[in-house]
Amino acid sequence: MGKTLEERIGILEDIEEIKKLKARYLYAIDDGDWDSVLDCFSEDAKVDYGLWGRYEGRMEIEKFFKELFPPHYSLHHHVTHDPLIEIDGDKARGRWNLDEAATIAKGSKAIWISGRYDDEYVKESKGWKYKSISVKFFYVTPYEEGWGKRRMIDLDYLTS
Amino acid sequence: MSDNIEERVRMLEDIEEIRQLKSRYVYSLDERDWDGVLDFFAEDAKVDFGAFGKFESKKEIGKFFKETFPPVATFTMHMTQDPIIKIDGDRAKGKWYMHESMTFKEGNRAAWGAVKYEDEFVRRGGKWKCIHSLVQIIYLTPYKEGWAKKRMIF
Numbered sequence: 650m651g652k653t654l655e656e657r658i659g660i661l662e663d664i665e666e667i668k669k670l671k672a673r674y675l676y677a678i679d680d681g682d683w684d685s686v687l688d689c690f691s692e693d694a695k696v697d698y699g700l701w702g703r704y705e706g707r708m709e710i711e712k713f714f715k716e717l718f719p720p721h722y723s724l725h726h727h728v729t730h731d732p733l734i735e736i737d738g739d740k741a742r743g744r745w746n747l748d749e750a751a752t753i754a755k756g757s758k759a760i761w762i763s764g765r766y767d768d769e770y771v772k773e774s775k776g777w778k779y780k781s782i783s784v785k786f787f788y789v790t791p792y793e794e795g796w797g798k799r800r801m802i803d804l805d806y807l808t809s
Numbered sequence: 810m811s812d813n814i815e816e817r818v819r820m821l822e823d824i825e826e827i828r829q830l831k832s833r834y835v836y837s838l839d840e841r842d843w844d845g846v847l848d849f850f851a852e853d854a855k856v857d858f859g860a861f862g863k864f865e866s867k868k869e870i871g872k873f874f875k876e877t878f879p880p881v882a883t884f885t886m887h888m889t890q891d892p893i894i895k896i897d898g899d900r901a902k903g904k905w906y907m908h909e910s911m912t913f914k915e916g917n918r919a920a921w922g923a924v925k926y927e928d929e930f931v932r933r934g935g936k937w938k939c940i941h942s943l944v945q946i947i948y949l950t951p952y953k954e955g956w957a958k959k960r961m962i963f
Contacts, residue, residue: 654818661821730888731832744836746888763886763910787839787886788910795952796884797912797919 663736666777667743667770674779675727683714691771691778699764699786700804721807724752729766739772740780747784753807759792760802823896827903827930827937834939835887835907843874851931851938859946860963884912889926899932913962919952920962 652660670689677685690707697703701718704710729745749762764787769780788796791806830849837845850856850867857863861878864870887909894903909922929941948956949963 654815657818657822661818661825664825730890731835733829733832733836746886748888795919796910797917797952
């Protein structure tokens with residue numbers, strides 16, 4: 650193996666911390682606790698949320714979460730699966746599957762979402778933070794139709 | 810649980826490695842990376858995929874994934890949950906729930922699936938591989954109908 654016992658334990662602990670970071674981030678989104686969401690990011694973090702847009706730096710990410718994102722939804726429930734986490738000193742990468750039930754506020758329209766996260770993390774003085782998040786969506790589909798009939802809504806669906 | 814810290818750390822590493830091995834298997838499935846899928850299995854692996862068939866070697870498993878399965882389903886999204894992994898030296902057992910959304914090519918029909926895996930693993934040359942995989946399909950239901958109306962799409 651080549652690593653000391655201390656290093657090996659450190660890696661296992663880092664993996665667990667990153668799992669908790671992901672969980673805190675998603676619980677906070679589902680609770681609408683935007684300050685806790687922002688606390689998950691490093692200052693110069695970048696995000697790519699697919700059809701929801703790309704944002705650079707904590708200020709832009711804050712604007713997205715506090716102003717652009719919330720008005721359209723009355724419900725989110727994010728669930729992740731199958732984390733693949735690789736630790737490299739004070740940096741790490743993670744991949745996750747995502748499953749989500751959501752309700753669009755206008756018209757109370759239920760949608761199912763399925764996607765994949767590819768993340769980068771950095772270990773700062775206050776713990777592990779997101780350096781970047783990139784989401785690829787497999788489907789964002791109205792409940793009544795399902796992914797067989799309509800795989801992806803467009804942003805007009807939020808306001809129609 | 811051993812008093813030996815080296816053994817305890819090794820066990821935690823083995824559990825994490827097997828968890829990630831299973832996750833790489835499902836990512837490969839959904840990406841249609843069949844070589845990546847086969848990397849999950851030992852050469853002498855046997856599988857029982859329920860209604861999808863039983864296969865007695867990595868060669869037969871490869872034929873299923875490369876030839877039989879792809880024309881049937883145009884889209885799959887597999888997600889595993891709730892692993893219970895037990896290590897016993899160079900052997901291990903793992904149990905998972907898995908749920909999936911998929912689309913069957915015939916009729917472009919969306920379906921929901923829920924499955925229980927009971928897998929056995931062996932460590933050879935320092936790497937864990939699956940030696941046996943047993944799938945119990947809990948439901949595989951047309952999207953519109955749901956598991957209460959029609960549990961199995963077959």
